[in-house]
Amino acid sequence: MQTVPLLTVICALMLYAGAAVFLLGLGHKIVWYARTPAPLKIPTMPAPTNGIGVALRMAREAALFESLFKSNKWAWLFSALFHLGLLLEVLRHLRYFVQPLWGWVVLIQPAGLYGGFAMVVGLLGLLARRLLVARVYYVTQPSDYLMILLLLGIAASGLSVTYLDHADIVSFKEFILGVLYFDWQPLPANPLLVIHLVLASVLMAVFPFSKLLHAPAVFFSPTRNQVDNARERRHLAPWAARLEAGLNK
């Protein structure tokens, strides 16, 4: 039987750990958000008066960052660049996870290449805003800088294995599929690729404990996801109903 290199073992275990923390931690948070009642109707008005309208509002918020656009065009631009780049990269990376490849994943590969650059430009813009705008500098914590550096590291190492020090992506795909199906295959010995994997695992692991929770939070935000129908339908949280019935709090 062929022995699996130590580096491969370490990286595979690290990916399992990162993914496990990500899935369990995020799942835990989402369940928590979903179970906590919103006792009062507090949509930021004007708000949609039916469910379809709310779905559209949420879609605009999640996909177009509507409120941020309203607020600040520079922040919107850099943020949109970064998130769009990230989305393209995540989709492009599906090619390592899917066999046989889906047609559309093949189609987006060229566009996906720009994703990494968009991420870097967006992140540098957001970093500059943090450093140069006194108001934003004031509210920035060390963890906010670290998060930008982590994402920059992921983007830079990813771009490097594409443009500077080509990784053997055929073997890399075998490694990833091996991790997915618990049939470990050797990881190509490329230091930048290892760095890329380490940083990606760290990102997954910190997700449920950091401000990256803004991703699920936006969908649970009562000011955005509530329907404006307070006069038509009575809204009552379970604990408020118990209070009303004179039971415990």
Add this chain to the structure above:
Amino acid sequence: MAKPDFNVPRLAEYLEPPQLAPDAMAGSKPFKASRQHQAALGFPGELVENWEEVAIAKLGELLGKYRSLRVYLDGCVKCGACTDKCHYFLGTGDPKNMPVARQDLLRSVYRRYFTPAGKLFPKLVGARDLDNSVLDEWYSYFHQCSQCRRCSLFCPFGIDTAEISAAAREILDAIGVGQKYCNEILGKVHAIGNNLGLPGAALQDTLAGLEEDVKADTGVDVRFPLNVEGAEVLLIPPSADFFAEPHVDGLIGYAKVLHQAGITWTLSSYASEAANFAMFIGNYEQMRKVALRIRKAALDLKVKRIVIGECGHAWRVAYSFLNTLAGPFDFLDRNYPVPQHIVEITHDLITRGAIRLDREANDHIKVTFHDSCNVARASRMGDRPGGQFVLPREVINASCNHFHDMDPDTIGERTFCCGGGGGLLTDDLLELRVKGALPRMQALRQVQQEHGVTHIAAICAICKSQFTKVLPFYGFPMDAVVSVHQLVSNAIQLGAKA
């Protein structure tokens, strides 16, 4: 007007974010509630001995009860979108008045006690222990938020600082550090029925006086009925409408409209107050208790409809929360929404031609309209989103010939708070109120210069009182504020229908 002991901001041509002035407002603190004020609401009379524990336990309880709090404390990315949106920041330059920084005063403690990152790496994520200096900051800066929700409009996640500041005030009350203004007023509502502590007999006298005044003015017998069983409409105004200027002119307007439309109506001495200050202190039980007065009054007087007068946060509580707190209202006439705003009534009557208005009666003034924050961003009028912006303007335009809106960035959903909302309309916070009015005063100055606007119409008792107080600091006459229904009152044609 006495000379203030602080600098009144200068009105510039454009509204620019100020230079940061750290701790400029650290000394701004409202008077604390006395033992009696606290006791009346069931709160501890003074700072409890183990207050840190009690505060953390209360925060934990609230995290379990309010999804908003949990999601908003977790979800902020410090993007800065809100940093230049708060009128108190724009007026004072104190960075802790930036919405995100205000939230962080509570978020830092949440992180320390409720999140793994804050427990393990407090410095890294800006987590801190709850101590006396934090408590001091909470009391100061959570009483520098008027809960106007302008920040929530611009936040990419809809984070609403009002939810955070209400929770913080709830925690402060739970450890025995209440605010005098709000808690004293809530005590009066429970004991007497309204914020001003105006007893039933005095109310009866006031209303009789108003009937005489209107008769003298117009020759028409317009009634101001009190406690009339079987009336169609129970009208609940903010109690300032009973005597303060220009509020009372609004009340006269409502009475004339209902009189001319032939709608029978009544006030209630039991629920003679639309305001619900419990919203400001974030206390659900108190808010429910105050709201239940309205239900009881409607049942006792056997009315068919509930109509709310011109009051911003009262309309928020009525529109958004009343059904939750005191519903269901299946004993009322379901052909009408419960509750209705007086502007909805007047607007409908104008549209149907059921009342007639003579615009020339207001030709001596040029008017602009101040959208109240709670009406604009926390409620609605009419059957369409945004009706809260359209209906009052249509009523004003039907009542006067000279109307000019202020800068679009300062009205509608983007409106600025008057500077006195959210339980801050007290003289011990005068500096904050004057400075917080800066963005609105700047926009008013602009329409004054460009269109010769002389008056600002308001639709909220707090806005009206606040403007009356702060307008002179910026060189405007104090009587430049008018009620929307004051314009209607001036213009309405009483007597036989044409």
